[in-house]
Amino acid sequence: MNGDFFPLKQAFSEYMARFYAGLHPDTKAMQEYTSRGIARSIIWAPDRMVDAAEDMLASYRKNASGPAGANSLLPVIIVAMAKDYIPTGGDWGGRQVSHRLVSLVEGGSVYGYRQAMGDIRTQVVIIAAESATARSLAAQLALFVAEIQNRRFYCAHEWGQYQLQMPCMLENPDLFFSPVPTEQPNITLLAADITLKATFPYLDAPKAGEPNDGTANNPPGYPLLAQVDVFDHAVNVPSSSTQDGTVWSPTGY
Incomplete structure (x- = not known):
């Protein structure tokens, strides 16, 4: 269990991998x-x-995966996410969903569901030995992000036997x-x-013994607590009932 933010980090890694796969090498360093x-x-x-760029670069160069026990290969892109959490503002539709009962698949079991949307501050830092390569990476990443199909991606959240594909959009x-x-020169x-x-997504189900x-x-x-059929005279058909026994009518009665 890595927490609900791990799928976001994993999905953004895949997002950056797609960017990397489409890079155009226009300098020797890019090749x-x-x-x-x-x-x-x-x-x-x-x-x-x-704010600690020197520490970031020093930490990267001490990484043992590089030649002679140090990683001196440039360019490199470093990605980081902020430690804070900022709930998405009220001007963004669908930002928070209070508790309700849902079925994740048609005709399947019913679970409790809540939904939160947060503004996750992320940073991309390009480090290169010369400005031409740094600018090339910056230009190509800006182009990648601006393309319509890359303005959102999906995070796979697993819960029990289910996998929920939740959207993540770039503000x-x-x-x-x-x-x-x-x-450093x-x-x-x-x-x-x-x-x-x-x-x-935050889901819940009956606990052990419930x-x-x-x-x-x-x-x-959750079990079906009550099945209520009410005859709807407006459309001459029975209305449907919800899982908690309250009646939902197609005409709003």
Whole structure:
């Protein structure tokens, strides 16, 4: 159990992998970069570190995966997410969903469901030995993010036997890369901020020993407490009932 934010990190890694796969090598450094493999080309930092650019670069170079026990290969892209959590504002539709009963598949078990949407501050830092390569990576990432099909991606949240594909949208598809000051010679650092509008599902089911629907589903769902049929004179058909026994009518009665 890695927490509900792990699928977001995993999905954004896959998002960046798609970017890496489509890079155009227009400098000698880019030719090496595109052939190096993503595992040594795009890495994660523990948290947002743009204010500690020197520490970020030093930490990367001490990584034992590089030549002679140190990773000196440039360029490299470092990705980080902020430690804080900011709920999405009320001007963004569907941001928070209070508790309700839902069926995840047609005719399946019924579970409790809540939904939160948060603004996840993410940062992408490009480190290169010369500015031409740094600008090339920045330009190509900005182009990738701006393309319509790349303005959102999906995070796979697993719960019991189910996998929920939850959307994550980029708040602004326009990236602005700013130079990061560094005292190290012949190094260019460019940083851009990305806010991810991530949706997080929270589900619940009967606990051990509580009544359930008796299915083999994992987990079993809530039992149907009452089946209520009310004759709807407006359309001359029975209306439907909800799982908790309250009546829902197609005409709003």
